[in-house]
Amino acid sequence: RIDGARLWASLMEMARIGATPAGGCNRQALTDEDKQGRDLFLQWCRDIGCDIRIDRMGNIFARRAGADPEMPPVMTGSHLDTQPTGGKFDGVYGVLAGLEVLRTLEEGGIETRAPLEVVVWTNEEGARFSPAMIGSGVWAGEFSLEYGHGRADKSGATIGAELERIGYLGEEAAEPKPVTAAFETHIEQGPILEKQDQLIGVVTGVQGIRWYDVTFRGTPCHAGPTPMADRRDPVQALAWLCERLYSEVKAYSDDARMTCGDLRAEPGSRNTVPEKVVLALDLRHPKPEGLEHLHRTLYRLAEQVEEATGATIDVREEWHSPPVEFDEGCIEAVDSAVQKLGYSHRRMVSGAGHDSVYVSRVAPVSMIFVPCAGGLSHNEAESAEPDHLEAGCNVLLQAMLDRAGV
Amino acid sequence: RIDGARLWASLMEMARIGATPAGGCNRQALTDEDKQGRDLFLQWCRDIGCDIRIDRMGNIFARRAGADPEMPPVMTGSHLDTQPTGGKFDGVYGVLAGLEVLRTLEEGGIETRAPLEVVVWTNEEGARFSPAMIGSGVWAGEFSLEYGHGRADKSGATIGAELERIGYLGEEAAEPKPVTAAFETHIEQGPILEKQDQLIGVVTGVQGIRWYDVTFRGTPCHAGPTPMADRRDPVQALAWLCERLYSEVKAYSDDARMTCGDLRAEPGSRNTVPEKVVLALDLRHPKPEGLEHLHRTLYRLAEQVEEATGATIDVREEWHSPPVEFDEGCIEAVDSAVQKLGYSHRRMVSGAGHDSVYVSRVAPVSMIFVPCAGGLSHNEAESAEPDHLEAGCNVLLQAMLDRAGV
Numbered sequence: 001r002i003d004g005a006r007l008w009a010s011l012m013e014m015a016r017i018g019a020t021p022a023g024g025c026n027r028q029a030l031t032d033e034d035k036q037g038r039d040l041f042l043q044w045c046r047d048i049g050c051d052i053r054i055d056r057m058g059n060i061f062a063r064r065a066g067a068d069p070e071m072p073p074v075m076t077g078s079h080l081d082t083q084p085t086g087g088k089f090d091g092v093y094g095v096l097a098g099l100e101v102l103r104t105l106e107e108g109g110i111e112t113r114a115p116l117e118v119v120v121w122t123n124e125e126g127a128r129f130s131p132a133m134i135g136s137g138v139w140a141g142e143f144s145l146e147y148g149h150g151r152a153d154k155s156g157a158t159i160g161a162e163l164e165r166i167g168y169l170g171e172e173a174a175e176p177k178p179v180t181a182a183f184e185t186h187i188e189q190g191p192i193l194e195k196q197d198q199l200i201g202v203v204t205g206v207q208g209i210r211w212y213d214v215t216f217r218g219t220p221c222h223a224g225p226t227p228m229a230d231r232r233d234p235v236q237a238l239a240w241l242c243e244r245l246y247s248e249v250k251a252y253s254d255d256a257r258m259t260c261g262d263l264r265a266e267p268g269s270r271n272t273v274p275e276k277v278v279l280a281l282d283l284r285h286p287k288p289e290g291l292e293h294l295h296r297t298l299y300r301l302a303e304q305v306e307e308a309t310g311a312t313i314d315v316r317e318e319w320h321s322p323p324v325e326f327d328e329g330c331i332e333a334v335d336s337a338v339q340k341l342g343y344s345h346r347r348m349v350s351g352a353g354h355d356s357v358y359v360s361r362v363a364p365v366s367m368i369f370v371p372c373a374g375g376l377s378h379n380e381a382e383s384a385e386p387d388h389l390e391a392g393c394n395v396l397l398q399a400m401l402d403r404a405g406v
Numbered sequence: 407r408i409d410g411a412r413l414w415a416s417l418m419e420m421a422r423i424g425a426t427p428a429g430g431c432n433r434q435a436l437t438d439e440d441k442q443g444r445d446l447f448l449q450w451c452r453d454i455g456c457d458i459r460i461d462r463m464g465n466i467f468a469r470r471a472g473a474d475p476e477m478p479p480v481m482t483g484s485h486l487d488t489q490p491t492g493g494k495f496d497g498v499y500g501v502l503a504g505l506e507v508l509r510t511l512e513e514g515g516i517e518t519r520a521p522l523e524v525v526v527w528t529n530e531e532g533a534r535f536s537p538a539m540i541g542s543g544v545w546a547g548e549f550s551l552e553y554g555h556g557r558a559d560k561s562g563a564t565i566g567a568e569l570e571r572i573g574y575l576g577e578e579a580a581e582p583k584p585v586t587a588a589f590e591t592h593i594e595q596g597p598i599l600e601k602q603d604q605l606i607g608v609v610t611g612v613q614g615i616r617w618y619d620v621t622f623r624g625t626p627c628h629a630g631p632t633p634m635a636d637r638r639d640p641v642q643a644l645a646w647l648c649e650r651l652y653s654e655v656k657a658y659s660d661d662a663r664m665t666c667g668d669l670r671a672e673p674g675s676r677n678t679v680p681e682k683v684v685l686a687l688d689l690r691h692p693k694p695e696g697l698e699h700l701h702r703t704l705y706r707l708a709e710q711v712e713e714a715t716g717a718t719i720d721v722r723e724e725w726h727s728p729p730v731e732f733d734e735g736c737i738e739a740v741d742s743a744v745q746k747l748g749y750s751h752r753r754m755v756s757g758a759g760h761d762s763v764y765v766s767r768v769a770p771v772s773m774i775f776v777p778c779a780g781g782l783s784h785n786e787a788e789s790a791e792p793d794h795l796e797a798g799c800n801v802l803l804q805a806m807l808d809r810a811g812v
């Protein structure tokens with residue numbers, strides 16, 4: 001059994017880095033705060049004698065040796081970066097639960113057959129740099145290293161330059177090596193476990209995600225003398241498109257999701273019709289055909305609204321992460337760990353994207369969810385029970401030992 | 407007659423300050439570019455021997471003495487600040503037409519009875535600091551000096567601090583002195599004169615304007631796992647409100663105007679439902695009861711959308727400039743100048759706000775409009791014909807001489 005109090009203490013210590021007044025964390029990818037978080041994690045890993053490697057995407061691999069050096073590692077891990085107004089648990093829990101597993105084995109003097117690795121993946125959130133999960137994505141071969149290094153934040157700073165700046169541009173190639181199995185613990189970030197009063201989510205896969213930059217362009221003109229009929233107003237087009245897309249997405253199925261996370265108007269002067277408005281849009285559905293339907297709905301409405309308003313609408317797809325099904329063997333390893341520990345549980349599909357999505361392209365993977373209060377995440381008030389976090393970490397320990405052998 | 411070529415040359419020289427690659431100007435109020443523009447104007451005024459005063463709001467008064475020192479001045483002027491993506495003529499024309507009148511009189515050795523004053527009003531655009539016309543507004547007693555100095559831009563810099571920084575915090579009290587009459591030349595910024603092929607607009611008044619900051623607040627949550635039904639999404643509320651307000655404003659009357667000039671989402675991360683969205687809204691109507699109707703429509707819809715979406719909507723009025731009617735005597739002075747010069751013309755109400763709105767509270771005022779291409783303004787492509795600008799300036803010269811006496 002792992003030490004729940006130690007896990008909690010480490011979570012709280014990490015949460016001090018980038019702590020916000022409202023009780024959350026702002027530790028966005030590759031900022032000074034992210035560097036501090038990484039440094040602290042490395043210190044903790046060195047304290048228990050781990051071997052550390054860092055790759056060209058800044059992904060950190062902390063390894064505890066196994067008895068059989070020929071056997072590929074059993075991996076776990078997640079991310080330390082947060083949303084700008086994020087919580088204390090999203091991602092961090094998955095990293096520190098992995099660390100807690102290593103600490104427990106070290107303390108108990110237990111040797112596994114396979115080596116165990118705890119991984120910190122770079123820029124999972126996709127908040128500072130789009131897309132999400134780019135560290136694991138490059139590692140797994142979904143994106144080229146060049147693409148990864150070139151991604152820029154709103155100020156134009158790139159991942160490559162920021163990795164170098166904070167000293168986390170490692171030497172190892174960012175490419176997959178053989179992996180025996182991989183697990184990732186995470187808070188659910190949704191309301192299902194809490195509503196159904198269940199302790200563990202045995203995650204069978206992840207829903208599909210598509211990201212878009214939707215640019216509405218009009219003709220800047222004066223707010224006063226210009227007749228409404230003479231205008232090409234990008235805000236009118238935005239309002240119209242969003243209003244319809246929300247209705248159609250909601251009407252399509254309870255499983256469909258639509259989020260307008262960011263809006264920016266240029267030049268952004270109250271008495272000038274903007275020249276352009278950019279909308280950062282996120283569409284999701286657990287089924288490929290469902291996601292395809294939402295995608296086509298977006299393009300159809302954009303065309304209609306263009307025609308109706310005279311504004312031009314450019315829909316550029318930023319990212320497409322199709323629905324993923326995890327490895328049946330790993331799902332069963334989690335299932336039997338949960339049974340053995342006697343925890344209430346259910347199988348479920350993740351609504352959020354996770355590094356496991358890309359890791360699952362090159363290795364057998366599954367995930368372990370624990371409840372979070374009110375299903376709230378990407379919010380400074382994000383909260384989880386110490387007991388639940390402890391239980392999830394115990395499941396992780398059992399599943400990793402199951403696959404690594406003792 | 408004024409010298410049209412000299413007027414045009416001065417306009418083009420001023421347009422170099424803050425010139426944008428697309429051929430417009432970005433010389434926002436109290437920036438380094440505004441300072442350069444003011445410095446150039448002062449140089450030009452000193453070259454013809456004007457007496458210069460600057461008040462506590464940075465308004466510049468350049469005076470050419472008259473024969474009768476007891477007689478209050480005949481004023482003209484406008485502003486040198488521009489929109490972030492503004493043109494070469496909006497405001498600047500009114501200032502440099504005034505200068506051209508003084509140059510013409512100086513050159514001809516003509517002495518007027520009343521002194522003549524050319525004024526540069528601070529922050530007319532309202533683009534960097536809200537509200538618009540604040541320099542003339544404080545001078546005319548509409549706003550307190552404290553209010554004026556305290557207005558802040560998006561970065562938090564205040565008018566008071568920026569005046570000091572660029573060296574234009576003058577000594578004179580920003581309060582009205584007696585004025586015999588005031589005129590302001592301006593491009594129309596709308597399509598009427600051009601469409602009707604008329605050279606001069608004799609401006610009888612200015613339509614009413616109300617500005618609002620509309621803040622939509624929701625609950626930030628994760629774009630993936632959070633069911634649509636559980637969300638309080640401020641963007642949905644924004645889309646809904648705007649969609650309905652556009653329809654109602656357009657249906658109400660051809661004279662009604664609605665502009666959504668700026669939009670800002672926080673925290674602005676694609677996979678997080680925003681906590682808040684702020685909309686900078688501008689509503690206009692030439693009649694007080696029309697503007698009141700739009701105002702009440704906004705509040706009614708905000709309440710409905712709040713109820714329908716669960717988001718909260720805070721409508722805060724930033725500014726209210728009721729419809730204004732100019733002085734009949736000054737209107738007639740312009741009218742007879744136009745007749746005398748034989749220019750085609752029509753009476754009209756201004757769709758844009760102007761410093762004359764506030765000046766008209768304490769002095770007899772009217773305005774002179776000339777056409778601009780396609781009615782386009784607040785746009786880098788803003789354009790006006792040298793001949794038209796010359797004609798408007800000749801009207802100004804005649805109207806000023808009419809009131810000042812020779």
Ligand SMILES: NC(=O)NCCC(=O)O
Pocket residue numbers: 090124125126132133189351352353354628629630677
């Ligand atoms: N787990 C998590 O918050 N991932 C961010 C990527 C996403 O938007 O799903």
Ligand SMILES: NC(=O)NCCC(=O)O
Pocket residue numbers: 222223224271496530531532538539595757758759760
């Ligand atoms: N003339 C002009 O562009 N004024 C700005 C104030 C307004 O929005 O009407």
